[in-house]
Amino acid sequence: xxxxxxxxxxxxxxxxxxxxxxxxxxxxxxxxxxxxxxxxxxxxxxxxxxxxxxxxxxxxxxxxxxxxxxxxxxxxxxxxxxxxxxxxxxxxxxxxxxxxxxxxxxxxxxxxxxxxxxxxxxxxxxxxxxxxxxxxxxxxxxxxxxxxxxxxxxxxxxxxxxxxxxxxxxxxxxxxxxxxxxxxxxxxxxxxxxxxxxxxxxxxxxxxxxxxxxxxxxxxxxxxxxxxxxxxxxxxxxxxxxxxxxxxxxxxxxxxxxxxxxxxxxxxxxxxxxxxxxxxxxxxxxxxxxxxxxxxxxxxxxxxxxxxxxxxxxxxxxxxxxxxxxxxxxxxxxxxxxxxxxxxxxxxxxxxxxxxxxx
Amino acid sequence: xxxxxxxxxxxxxxxxxxxxxxxxxxxxxxxxxxxxxxxxxxxxxxxxxxxxxxxxxxxxxxxxxxxxxxxxxxxxxxxxxxxxxxxxxxxxxxxxxxxxxxxxxxxxxxxxxxxxxxxxxxxxxxxxxxxxxxxxxxxxxxxxxxxxxxxxxxxxxxxxxxxxxxxxxxxxxxxxxxxxxxxxxxxxxxxxxxxxxxxxxxxxxxxxxxxxxxxxxxxxxxxxxxxxxxxxxxxxxxxxxxxxxxxxxxxxxxxxxxxxxxxxxxxxxxxxxxxxxxxxxxxxxxxxxxxxxxxxxxxxxxxxxxxxxxxxxxxxxxxxxxxxxxxxxxxxxxxxxxxxxxxxxxxxxxxxxxxxxxx
Numbered sequence: 163x164x165x166x167x168x169x170x171x172x173x174x175x176x177x178x179x180x181x182x183x184x185x186x187x188x189x190x191x192x193x194x195x196x197x198x199x200x201x202x203x204x205x206x207x208x209x210x211x212x213x214x215x216x217x218x219x220x221x222x223x224x225x226x227x228x229x230x231x232x233x234x235x236x237x238x239x240x241x242x243x244x245x246x247x248x249x250x251x252x253x254x255x256x257x258x259x260x261x262x263x264x265x266x267x268x269x270x271x272x273x274x275x276x277x278x279x280x281x282x283x284x285x286x287x288x289x290x291x292x293x294x295x296x297x298x299x300x301x302x303x304x305x306x307x308x309x310x311x312x313x314x315x316x317x318x319x320x321x322x323x324x325x326x327x328x329x330x331x332x333x334x335x336x337x338x339x340x341x342x343x344x345x346x347x348x349x350x351x352x353x354x355x356x357x358x359x360x361x362x363x364x365x366x367x368x369x370x371x372x373x374x375x376x377x378x379x380x381x382x383x384x385x386x387x388x389x390x391x392x393x394x395x396x397x398x399x400x401x402x403x404x405x406x407x408x409x410x411x412x413x414x415x416x417x418x419x420x421x422x423x424x425x426x427x428x429x430x431x432x433x434x435x436x437x438x439x440x441x442x443x444x445x446x447x448x449x450x451x452x453x454x455x456x457x458x459x460x461x462x463x464x465x466x467x468x469x470x471x472x473x474x475x476x477x478x479x480x481x482x483x484x485x486x487x488x489x490x491x492x493x494x495x496x497x498x499x500x501x502x503x504x505x506x507x508x509x510x511x512x513x514x515x516x517x518x519x520x521x
Numbered sequence: 522x523x524x525x526x527x528x529x530x531x532x533x534x535x536x537x538x539x540x541x542x543x544x545x546x547x548x549x550x551x552x553x554x555x556x557x558x559x560x561x562x563x564x565x566x567x568x569x570x571x572x573x574x575x576x577x578x579x580x581x582x583x584x585x586x587x588x589x590x591x592x593x594x595x596x597x598x599x600x601x602x603x604x605x606x607x608x609x610x611x612x613x614x615x616x617x618x619x620x621x622x623x624x625x626x627x628x629x630x631x632x633x634x635x636x637x638x639x640x641x642x643x644x645x646x647x648x649x650x651x652x653x654x655x656x657x658x659x660x661x662x663x664x665x666x667x668x669x670x671x672x673x674x675x676x677x678x679x680x681x682x683x684x685x686x687x688x689x690x691x692x693x694x695x696x697x698x699x700x701x702x703x704x705x706x707x708x709x710x711x712x713x714x715x716x717x718x719x720x721x722x723x724x725x726x727x728x729x730x731x732x733x734x735x736x737x738x739x740x741x742x743x744x745x746x747x748x749x750x751x752x753x754x755x756x757x758x759x760x761x762x763x764x765x766x767x768x769x770x771x772x773x774x775x776x777x778x779x780x781x782x783x784x785x786x787x788x789x790x791x792x793x794x795x796x797x798x799x800x801x802x803x804x805x806x807x808x809x810x811x812x813x814x815x816x817x818x819x820x821x822x823x824x825x826x827x828x829x830x831x832x833x834x835x836x837x838x839x840x841x842x843x844x845x846x847x848x849x850x851x852x853x854x855x856x857x858x859x860x861x862x863x864x865x866x867x868x869x870x871x872x873x874x875x876x877x878x879x880x
Contacts, residue, residue, distance in 0.1 A: 487605035
């Protein structure tokens, strides 16, 4: 494959190994594995999952659900609050596949009851500590108001929580603490409803990567783990060699006086998520591309991003060897957003993988 | 038009007025107007420019240049350092249109001389204070090495600078200061080369919006001004009523206890550029959608963004009236990146405008 412009590379072998490992982990822990597809948004990576026996998936939008339904997935959870304005799309989809949606208000439940004339299941979204969406486990009135739909075709099948705050966990101990708090929240809602048949669905890559047992949980929904990234590596969710994505960036200018290398590769290729390393903004770590993918280089990193330009703070060694026209690898900070802004990626053997089209 | 999901709206009337105003300003100032197309990346907005008599444009990548050449533009400056790896694409394009590229190293100039067998013009990229790309005006040896190509088809026609640091100018006085420093840098290079025939090309929306005269400059290249955004409004580059873009976002959850409204509209719709308002992260300002577009509401703003969710810090008034299923408007922080992540937008009368496809 000839690189001429910023190109997101995916090491298929690593991505498949990440999938295999998580499938095995779920089996060993006795939980259902329902991976989130938002990271790759691609039917081809969907096939990699199918080959590992995965048939139930999670998505984050109705559009994404339609895309994967069009590509042979027949059991889909939309892990995003029911959007009243998409009732007709949800109805059409629920007639084609086994659809699960999230409910967190009586208004949404009642709207769905009257506007979605199809069989579907719903989860109550529980706030397990992220404080983004979901009901509080300390609100019995609200909990009971969501337990039953006026539409007999709409069945409550479980509770769903997303531990977004696990992104601050940083290690196994931190992940365990967050997981235990989540367990408490789920248990409270279950006790309130007096129903032991409910599925407890739990997500996020840090916890699912750092822990091996998920007592009290029936289903896990990590997504990012298929690619991982610099942020997850920072959390300890993965080894450096588990990261399956790298952006190949042509070098277009070198400024030795400022110890900077300018690459073609900017915010429209990386997105603008960043991590803070030693008090410095870091948009990606520079690696060396080689015949089998990439390897660690040194501490050179992406320090600034404008629309198409990336500024690399370069070590003395990199400055001594780099030339305009070289191609540097950069491990992105957040692979979900990086993949999304690109809309496509390449496997190392040159397969072009187009992602779900936005329209 | 029925909004069911996050939808980037463009007020065509405002955008056309922004274009008209800048065309007039350039005429009055006696400078060539060569607008940057990176903000909208769309042939339809390109037509709006053509209707105002614009035929020369600026782009930030070879791909973008090819797109606009395919849509009838025949004089294009790629305001990005010459990328050696795209020499053959540049050659093919230079055979179709009047192409201008940027050079800042002898290696690039020589590579182009031997690899691009077509007539084209080049600008020396001068660092006028942004310290991203461009040569220092204090490096006479480098300046002279870029003055002449070994390929007689490659003509130096000018100096080009981008005052990216004008994004810190904040007012007319600040913009004037930055403009004067730029003038000095350009003059130094011109004096060194002893050539008074060189075009001096100057860009960026804040300076071109805040100033009316551009002495010593022959060409201006603003881009963002066609849409403007919250960041530019913060700089004083525009009035609030000059902002031509707004994201329509369905309300999917309300958390009165936290004074938060959750909308469908996240990082994949807004990008993650933010501004700091009163020490708080701000990803967009909430407005009220109405029949003719949108109007100011209050101080409710987007305080957090995840992949698909946006969290709005809501005022008491907004909380008192908002319902799930409502659609709120949000003025984005940085319209260039917001448009880019969406890939399309709608005019208020419902015209779907697809942007340049990434592939």
